[in-house]
Amino acid sequence: MTTTPADVNLLPDDVELDLRGSVRKVLEKHAPVEKLNAMYDDTDDVTAPLWSAFSDLGLPGLLVPEDLGGAGASAREAAAVLEEIGRAAAPSPFLTSSVVATTVLAALGDTTVLPALASGEQTAALLAGAPVGLPADVLLVPEGDALYAVRGATSTTVTSLDMTRPLADVDLAGAERTLLSEDARAAIDTGLLMGAGLLASEQVGVARWALETTIAYLKERRQFGRVVGGFQALKHRLADLYAEVEQADAAARYAAATLAASDPDAPVAVHVAASYCSEVAVHATEEAVQLHGGLGMTWEHPAHLHLKRAKADALLLGSAESHRAALALLVDLPAPAAG
Template sequence: MSPNSPASPVSPKAKPQQAPDLLYSEAEEDLRSALRSLLTDRCDPASVIAATESTTPHDAELWKALATDMGLAGLLVPEDLGGQGATHREAAVVVEELGRAVAPVPYLTSAVVATDVLLGCDTTNAQVAELIGALASGRTIGVLALPLSTAPGASYDGIRADGDTVSGRITAVADAAVADVLLVVADGRLHAVDTAQDGVTVTPQSALDLTRPLATVTLAAAHARVLADSADAPVRRGLLSGAALLAAEQLGVADWCLTETVRYVRDRKQFNRPVGSFQALKHRLAELWLEVVNARAAARNAADALATANPEAPLAAALAQAYCAPMAVHAAEEALQLHAGIGMTWEHPVHLYLKRAKADSIALGTAGRHRDAVAELVDLRAP
């Protein structure tokens, strides 16, 4: 059974699932160490803030270092298709670290969502296999042309197919500005649309999170290649993977907020003593630490469920999003408040984390929508 199959009731004779391993393996810790070192050198807060003030918020050089030099764009792709043959556990470590740095790169949209959509297609199809290899190399960026708010299992429509062309308009598509290929759902089929052609217009939109820009995609009889006759299963797979690993990004955002706030209140003095010594602040930070620990368990469980093809992966992903989305927002709000006046300045990076957390809270489905999904999956619907 694929990790995107809906959870089914467990019969008395069903073999029980093995308890998930939520600890990071040695290989995952090595990956984290190498990635954090790279991000420390090339994605410092000042550089990210400067990028958001420019007309090109995406960091092309950082993307090349991550995707091509380190080979991280192909983590989820099997080796025989040109990838690294890793799992969602390793990809989640990458997403977590990118979240800690609010890195302005299209990893979640291209290396996770778009890649998993393609892996859900017939990979013996030459066009599909070629596109998977291109995304795995990092030299091509692919984006699923749906609004960022689209949740797993949500309905979507609006694009028309006419022969080998597609037409229509999609708003709030994340990272569309740097995409080389758009994966477009038209008349129930999945198409690949190259952005460097007449008939494709990508118009930037105002977005709260400037490190993950949004755009409106307008297609006017744009040439398209059919990748799958039915887009439902591939798109559901990609959105599920994205929602599960988005929890890892939210974990990374919250972990940075907690770590930096603890460091700040240790150093900041008031009345000739560290402000972190005041009992009220200790309690707030202790509660936040517990929330981050719980979020790590939820995010790791979701990634492990996908990696092991657990039939309860949809439930694990929904649980992770229902908890991690509001938790990341709370962590960022606490960081902003406990940094006091300096936290309100543009020069301090905490506003980047608050904006990312708020934007992530509605990405790939709101927490409320995921709570509804949990209730549906465990058959505990509201009366």
């Protein structure tokens, strides 16, 4: 049974609020700024302990059906987790494994790979319109309409703008391959749609961190004997940014709600959220860097981590322009001209 847009409630319930609080505490403990900065010097003391803590909370199996060892939760709960991950700019395979790969496998009714993903014992990444996120114990590799599980592939980490979300070149030669389905195209599309829709929530988390951090700073920073936040021009900029972030939050929540309800409006909602939230996250973090002045340009301040996450997310599962082009086709509008 599906719902109409009028039936979708965007307000968080107690379960979502409790989950958000638990995730935030874990992130504060395991992903402090100094450890995130160290990842740019090839020192990763964050990803493994954080994933272990996420596993203790049952997050890897959030979207996995209960009969396969998961929590049987919905896109709304997963969106809350991703918003907190974005707020912290933390490294985690949650999006690539626990959202995209898990959704694909669940749509196929898989019982071979999915249980290990649900427990957090293993992670997976899809090689179809999505980056290879690390760590990934299993790669889901499409060939035509078929989908294979590949283990033992050789991967080489590449330098990326956002080193808290590492990417890799993959060599599949000699790797072990197992056929999962001969007709996986619809499942793959479902997984990519879920990923794009919930990535918008991560982008909202990035943007909200930038807004709140900047407001707090400008309330304390003084110049010419006055609190900087009292300058009219800055008030206008912050008011405009606040409106953008709130609109992005509503778009992302609606996308998650329609995905959770299998609403026919979900593709439209996802492309709206993906295109808008992407640009808001970049704008908010750019404003954070600029309005923090010299402090925002320092390595010690986390503004650079959030700016890099926003920039990387803007290309992760399609650019804003590509989502607008897809949206235009869905609502029978001419696609925007290239360039």
